[in-house]
Amino acid sequence: MTYLSPLGYLLGVEGAALLRGIREGWADRAFVEARIAEVRTLLDVSALAHAEGVTASPGTISAADIYQEWAPHYDAPGNEMTDVEQPVVRRILDSLPVGAALDAACGTGRHTTYLHDLGHDVIGVDASPEMLVQARKGLPGVGFHEAELHQLPLPDNAVDTVVCALALTHVPDLGAVMAEFARVLRPGGNLVISDAHLLMSYLRPTLARRPGPDGRPSLLAEHHRPLSAYLAAALPLGFQVRHCEEPRRPRHSLGSGTAPDPLPTSMSWDLLHWCPEASAAALDDSPIVVVWHFQLDGTGKG
Numbered sequence: 598m599t600y601l602s603p604l605g606y607l608l609g610v611e612g613a614a615l616l617r618g619i620r621e622g623w624a625d626r627a628f629v630e631a632r633i634a635e636v637r638t639l640l641d642v643s644a645l646a647h648a649e650g651v652t653a654s655p656g657t658i659s660a661a662d663i664y665q666e667w668a669p670h671y672d673a674p675g676n677e678m679t680d681v682e683q684p685v686v687r688r689i690l691d692s693l694p695v696g697a698a699l700d701a702a703c704g705t706g707r708h709t710t711y712l713h714d715l716g717h718d719v720i721g722v723d724a725s726p727e728m729l730v731q732a733r734k735g736l737p738g739v740g741f742h743e744a745e746l747h748q749l750p751l752p753d754n755a756v757d758t759v760v761c762a763l764a765l766t767h768v769p770d771l772g773a774v775m776a777e778f779a780r781v782l783r784p785g786g787n788l789v790i791s792d793a794h795l796l797m798s799y800l801r802p803t804l805a806r807r808p809g810p811d812g813r814p815s816l817l818a819e820h821h822r823p824l825s826a827y828l829a830a831a832l833p834l835g836f837q838v839r840h841c842e843e844p845r846r847p848r849h850s851l852g853s854g855t856a857p858d859p860l861p862t863s864m865s866w867d868l869l870h871w872c873p874e875a876s877a878a879a880l881d882d883s884p885i886v887v888v889w890h891f892q893l894d895g896t897g898k899g
């Protein structure tokens with residue numbers, strides 16, 4: 598069980614801002630005193646003090662449930678993760694030889710479209726039928742298949758490039774999925790991965806959703822990983838690291854909104870507007886995505 602409290606979240610953001618400022622050497626006396634004063638103010642806001650949180654059960658909602666709801670709106674502008682991830686992934690894709698490509702967990706086909714436009718013979722695979730409906734609308738001539746990442750509907754050595762974007766955080770067993778990527782890639786093939794950054798999970802934790810089967814608000818189980826976990830999964834399969842990048846959230850990403858009214862009834866990212874300076878100090882210019890370019894050993898699979 599996790600208790601998600603609006604006031605608890607805001608105090609956490611103030612604490613993260615203080616710790617980061619001290620660590621990075623820019624938390625001068627005025628900044629530290631402003632944080633302490635703001636903590637007192639937040640504690641004195643009666644609406645916050647009396648705002649009930651929710652007790653949520655992790656793992657009681659699935660990625661399939663989330664994407665079923667999100668699919669029609671997934672490509673709406675304003676997704677900060679895709680905004681920072683896309684140029685980095687595209688730069689890597691631009692450097693790769695054109696051939697047969699797989700967009701694994703393709704979603705609505707964001708990268709499938711780019712691979713297709715680059716001239717690749719591309720297919721897309723995703724576990725969500727609703728996301729695939731959107732993908733097929735955009736690319737009617739491309740093969741899209743409903744399947745799980747650890748059971749790809751492809752023979753061995755089928756493709757030159759695999760892209761897997763912003764999906765591995767949903768996967769409990771990274772090793773099994775990486776082994777599947779190695780299986781379908783030809784020797785010398787390229788694997789481009791993007792994923793939510795571990796740091797992001799602390800600063801913007803997952804939010805509670807509608808009640809799950811036990812009647813409590815549900816939390817999506819996510820698998821945020823340190824960078825060493827990707828290496829531990831990839832290197833024994835014969836992948837070599839060609840590039841790794843951790844794109845950051847832009848500065849001033851919060852905008853200049855005002856404190857929301859009415860107060861959200863549970864922890865919500867909207868609460869960040871209650872402490873804009875602390876939120877910017879804690880979140881701006883911090884890595885929110887990791888992007889990897891691996892290449893499979895060209896001499897065969899070990």
Ligand SMILES: C[S@@+](CC[C@H](N)C(=O)[O-])C[C@H]1O[C@@H](n2cnc3c(N)ncnc32)[C@H](O)[C@@H]1O
Pocket residue numbers: 660661664701702703704705706707708722723724725728744745746747761762763764767768
């Ligand atoms: C955040 S979306 C990313 C979609 C697309 N790759 C992009 O970057 O725009 C995550 C996608 O991963 C898919 N997904 C999650 N777990 C999966 C699994 N085990 N097998 C296949 N697809 C999965 C979801 O259905 C969803 O479409």
